[in-house]
Amino acid sequence: xxxxxxxxxxxxxxxxxxxxxxxxxxxxxxxxxVIGIQFLFLSLFFLLVGGLLAMLMRWQLAWPGRxxxxxxxxxxxxxxxxxMLPEFYISLVTMHGTFMVFFAIMLLLVGVYANYxxxxxxxxxxxxxxxxxxxxxxxxxPAGLIALASFAVEGGAAGAGWTSYAPLSGMPxxxxxxxxxxxxxxxxxxxxxxxILGSTNYITTVINMRAPGMxxxxxxxxxxxxxxxAILGLLAMPVLSGGLIMLLFDQTIGTHFFLPETGGQPLxxxxxxxxxxxxxxxxxxxxxxxxxxxxxxxxxxxxxFGYKAMVGAIVAIAFLGFIVWxxxxxxxxxxxxxxxxxxxxxxxxxxxxxxxxxNWMGTMWRGNLxxxxxxxxxxxxxxxxxxxxxxxxxxxxxxxxxxxxDTYFIVxxxxxxxxxxxxxAIFAAIYYWFPKMFGxxxxxxxxxIHFALTFIFFNLAFFPMHTQGLAGMMxxxxxxxxxxHTADLQGTHLLITISAFALFxxxxxxxxxxFGSMFRGExxxxxxxxxxxxxxxxxxxxxxxNWEQAPVVYHGPHEYSHPDVTDKDWLAxxxxxxxxxxxxx
Amino acid sequence: xxxxxxxxxxTYGGKIDALFWVITIVTxxxxxxxxxxxxxxxxKYRRREGHRAYYTHGSxxxxxxxxxxPALALVALxxxxxxxxxxxxxxxxxxxxxxxxxxxAKQFEWNxxxxxxxxxxxxxxxxxxxxxxxxxxxxxxxVWLEAEDVxxxxxxxxxxxxxxxxxxxxxxxxxxxxxxxxxxxxxxxLCGLGHYRMRARVTIxxxxxxxxxxxxxxxxxxxxxxxxxxxxxxxxxxxxxxxTGQHAGHDHSAGGM
Numbered sequence: 001x002x003x004x005x006x007x008x009x010x011x012x013x014x015x016x017x018x019x020x021x022x023x024x025x026x027x028x029x030x031x032x033x034v035i036g037i038q039f040l041f042l043s044l045f046f047l048l049v050g051g052l053l054a055m056l057m058r059w060q061l062a063w064p065g066r067x068x069x070x071x072x073x074x075x076x077x078x079x080x081x082x083x084m085l086p087e088f089y090i091s092l093v094t095m096h097g098t099f100m101v102f103f104a105i106m107l108l109l110v111g112v113y114a115n116y117x118x119x120x121x122x123x124x125x126x127x128x129x130x131x132x133x134x135x136x137x138x139x140x141x142p143a144g145l146i147a148l149a150s151f152a153v154e155g156g157a158a159g160a161g162w163t164s165y166a167p168l169s170g171m172p173x174x175x176x177x178x179x180x181x182x183x184x185x186x187x188x189x190x191x192x193x194x195x196i197l198g199s200t201n202y203i204t205t206v207i208n209m210r211a212p213g214m215x216x217x218x219x220x221x222x223x224x225x226x227x228x229x230a231i232l233g234l235l236a237m238p239v240l241s242g243g244l245i246m247l248l249f250d251q252t253i254g255t256h257f258f259l260p261e262t263g264g265q266p267l268x269x270x271x272x273x274x275x276x277x278x279x280x281x282x283x284x285x286x287x288x289x290x291x292x293x294x295x296x297x298x299x300x301x302x303x304x305f306g307y308k309a310m311v312g313a314i315v316a317i318a319f320l321g322f323i324v325w326x327x328x329x330x331x332x333x334x335x336x337x338x339x340x341x342x343x344x345x346x347x348x349x350x351x352x353x354x355x356x357x358x359n360w361m362g363t364m365w366r367g368n369l370x371x372x373x374x375x376x377x378x379x380x381x382x383x384x385x386x387x388x389x390x391x392x393x394x395x396x397x398x399x400x401x402x403x404x405x406d407t408y409f410i411v412x413x414x415x416x417x418x419x420x421x422x423x424x425a426i427f428a429a430i431y432y433w434f435p436k437m438f439g440x441x442x443x444x445x446x447x448x449i450h451f452a453l454t455f456i457f458f459n460l461a462f463f464p465m466h467t468q469g470l471a472g473m474m475x476x477x478x479x480x481x482x483x484x485h486t487a488d489l490q491g492t493h494l495l496i497t498i499s500a501f502a503l504f505x506x507x508x509x510x511x512x513x514x515f516g517s518m519f520r521g522e523x524x525x526x527x528x529x530x531x532x533x534x535x536x537x538x539x540x541x542x543x544x545x546n547w548e549q550a551p552v553v554y555h556g557p558h559e560y561s562h563p564d565v566t567d568k569d570w571l572a573x574x575x576x577x578x579x580x581x582x583x584x585x
Numbered sequence: 586x587x588x589x590x591x592x593x594x595x596t597y598g599g600k601i602d603a604l605f606w607v608i609t610i611v612t613x614x615x616x617x618x619x620x621x622x623x624x625x626x627x628x629k630y631r632r633r634e635g636h637r638a639y640y641t642h643g644s645x646x647x648x649x650x651x652x653x654x655p656a657l658a659l660v661a662l663x664x665x666x667x668x669x670x671x672x673x674x675x676x677x678x679x680x681x682x683x684x685x686x687x688x689x690a691k692q693f694e695w696n697x698x699x700x701x702x703x704x705x706x707x708x709x710x711x712x713x714x715x716x717x718x719x720x721x722x723x724x725x726x727x728v729w730l731e732a733e734d735v736x737x738x739x740x741x742x743x744x745x746x747x748x749x750x751x752x753x754x755x756x757x758x759x760x761x762x763x764x765x766x767x768x769x770x771x772x773x774x775l776c777g778l779g780h781y782r783m784r785a786r787v788t789i790x791x792x793x794x795x796x797x798x799x800x801x802x803x804x805x806x807x808x809x810x811x812x813x814x815x816x817x818x819x820x821x822x823x824x825x826x827x828x829t830g831q832h833a834g835h836d837h838s839a840g841g842m
Contacts, residue, residue, distance in 0.1 A: 161775045167752060171735075260753025300630070306642070347660060348656070354651065355651065359643070359648070361622050367638045371632070383619075398674070399674070400601055400608065402601065406747070468587070471591060474772070560638060569638070
């Protein structure tokens, strides 16, 4: 192949081949791959922290008032004699949600894979703004540390829920938490900044730096999903940041944006939070859908069924995602007529998710299914995301939401979407792209054991929460045994807690496989899955600058089992058409 | 484990429960279709040596079908839900013959003000109770819901009623019970460290018994001279556990209480 000199953006393909110091290479790196891996370690750490907080909550719910194991390690202000205090429980609820949503799932999906995959999948040498990218990572680190440190300050960590509804969040007199709540705000403002910097970068990179021939219609669905997610982040995050700063002012300099005594409006916080928060929900699922589309296609050895409809569904979800926020507020006191309109838009947003689900099934239909670990997690994603999607319809119906709003039904729902959905897709992605990131394979047998146990214990831990919700059990209760309508559900709590402990333990299998494979895994070939997209057409791991020769794209992203290609069942995006010349695409 | 909704004692509860069953059936069909389909595909199309996947980029007609069917089902569900929603939560949904009661929530108790014998709130024969709500069966009740400090949420599961209480707003909530008995109000919105024990006893009386109870309260008020606040006390501690106002002072860092 002739050397490709033409670079549409004028950015040299090969840059800085001089040796860099360790610090420039691995700590303050501007290489998108290193930054992606840095985000991976950071977010897995917060996944662990969020999980530990959940284990503490589960202990209290199963055995209210019984001393925790290692409870003596906690200070008097959290758990005197190892017995958890109600205010500590509320902090756990708040920080579990905060860490999982903002620092684990969002960073895993976007921080890790947008950084790592976008340049590789579109054939670019790096991000458009590598230093901005480095800044994005190094803003996220203090954000997470501030949130973590808030447990140690007087009054403890924030205690108004991950949604921090005002006035509870705005008035220390009401929550007993002052410093912790302010640190929560500062942490999320910083994280929002990191996210905005990242989004700007991803959008610019996708628009400007696609390799020659990488048409919009040839972009892998992962890139499409991450691109649209970045647009969501760029539009939604500033709204959260603005709201957070208003909340901080209410606490510190005496403004009354959300405090009613002097004309403020508590519902304003909810509108601002959910105007960000609902697009955020899709930030947390669209990339997952992208990974799954790609892994299902490679695992089934078939093109993605209905590629254009899949792209259309991503765009539709993103657009509709901005006009459904009110469904979090059906019972908030908002005008009920507004509730009706939000109910209709919410019903409509379920349609693109249905399209995606059926298209995933279409992708598997008449395929040649390889059940490697990433494929199993991708199939698991579809099976569990469907449950989370369908349970959402119960809440979308405003009159039925009257009953299940703020019950365990919503807790079950969010975990089916964020754990059964997003986290299963993240596991699929980690197993799938690990060889590219680290040059070694993860152990497939242990991967399958990890999948099977995670799938079983996930369902045992979260499915019963639907039944608790249907009984009317409210969420965020330190002790549910005082209510007559749920008093006999303590046995369900016990089942959930034991399953949750087992689920947490499956993480150990993953951790051993992850770190063990990093050093001792089988050496990975460039393209272990016989996949078509560009990142697999470069060494594992790719060198600084990604490409020996800049790729030129000739084919669609998921050309598996093309009838004109007879020697193998895949066609790389950059394979020259004079070598193989398939009809169409 | 529990697989159903709690007992329904509200006149409109049937509408909510019917909606539950309709959604369960519709989503149940979709659930079985997808899960069985995936498992079937996993078995049928598992990898076989020498086999090659069928090359296709999709099917217009299938995609139109599985876009249109869910869209129609969901819009129909939305329209159906909208009518139930308006009936229950519409701003003017409360029947005109409703008995008016004012409920004010604060950390971590429910204060209830009754209209007294004249059935008009804001007159001199009003009286209040703490952590207990009394009303008659078979009569629509219109609660004027307020909050003094933070958000709370007024939830009586068996009456299928839930409404956030918001400081600075007075929100009307109506319901009508079909059965007498003792139930509980729970707080469904995180309101601070005592959220889990912010509950009150609900007593639904026969109309005559309700009148008698109101009479007793007014007499007690007359005897003591000042507006009577009937606080929850030991006599109701038995079946509502320890969740009454009396424990409010026992907690640590009692901010704002």
